[in-house]
Amino acid sequence: MSASHYVDVARAFQSRADAPSWLQALREEGLSQFQARGLPTSKDEEWKYTPVATLSSHPFQPVRDVSAGEDVAQAVARLALPGPRLVFVDGRFVPALSVLAGLPRGVVLKPLSQALREDGALLQETLGQRARPSAHAFTSLNAALLEEGALLTLAPRALSEVPVQLLFLARGGDGPVLASPRIVVVAGEGSEATLVETYAGLGSGATFTNAVTEVSLGDNASLRHFKLQAEGDTALHLGGLYSRQGRDSRFQSHAFSFGGQLSRNEVHAAFAGEGGECVLNGLFVGRGTQHLDNRTDLDHAVPHCSSRELYKGVLDDRARGTFHGKIRVREDAQKTDASQQSRNLLLSEGAQVDARPQLEIFADDVKCAHGTAVGRLDDNALFYLRSRGIPKVDAERMLTQAFASELVRAVPEGPVRARVEALLAEKLPGTAEVMG
Known part of the structure; x- marks a missing residue:
């Protein structure tokens, strides 16, 4: 399918979706940006190694309703973690299998569809501020179809010791299914939590998940974020995580990519206050003809911040993986301490990996290092x-x-x-x- 198919899908959605003016404006901006950009191709430098043409193989459409049968219940029983969780099937919220009991005081978790009705003022200030519709075509498409996902808020000094889980199951229906979840995390000053995004597949239906996560950390806040992506071998998955850190905040991203015919995992992290710490870790394991794409962009915009980044790939058969990482140290970001490593293991002659760590340094009093390695078993x-x-x-x-x-x-x-x-x-x- 061409870009015009997704334009038609977004127009049909927006024509029937009821929304306040600010939300409709955000959706329309997403559609306008997507129309202007179209689907990326291999001629676009940022998408050179991502076989986006795969997305044209099926006429993906969002679903209006889902039924949570025994297959869904069994999957939830197998994949659920102890503690609060929200469950989604093909992008639709399933309240019967979700658990909100056990949330500590000051921690609020709710499906985005509910939050759009109840927390409009907060979302108007946060939605699209980190993941702007202009970021790229698929962030634009997510904004154009913005309806469901999750909102996690932490009051100042709130502490959630038990991980909060968002479980997304891609099942597919009578036709190819498109899911566009948007996750929003707002952590107040001095708060602390762990968030786990789990993506898994059910059956062999054609599915395309286009997920966007926005994280805002207040001063001295701490968030551990885990993404476990293990959808079916025919699934398509594009995910973008966009974080902004306040003073003395701590953010960890651990991305594990195991599933999908095509999987692209992006992390865009930015320091907005001094003294911040950021850890970006990733492990991708592919076999068969899987393509696992990983991109990071870490913006050191202020002084006295540190970051550590390590991505590893394990590839077998004719699988292909990529890691493209960029650390940007701006002119005023003195005393930056940053390191980035990419290490990759090829288990067969047909496996391939493209690794390109990058440093852009405009300050002179910094400690930065990067490197990459590709090899076989010793x-x-x-x-x-x-x-x-x-x-x-x-x-x-x-x-x-x-x-x-x-x-x-x-x-x-x-x-x-x-x-x-x-x-x-x-x-x-x-x-x-x-x-x-």
């Missing part, structure tokens, strides 16, 4: 293990797991790490035995 290490009676397949599995474990162990012990380990074990058979 022959000496394989020989060492095999010389001790370990079969070749088990030795290769052990070394592969050891390569990935650094990022798994960056997740604190608990239900989130257990879920990551389970997903990795599904992707790399035998990993559970090795990790145990």
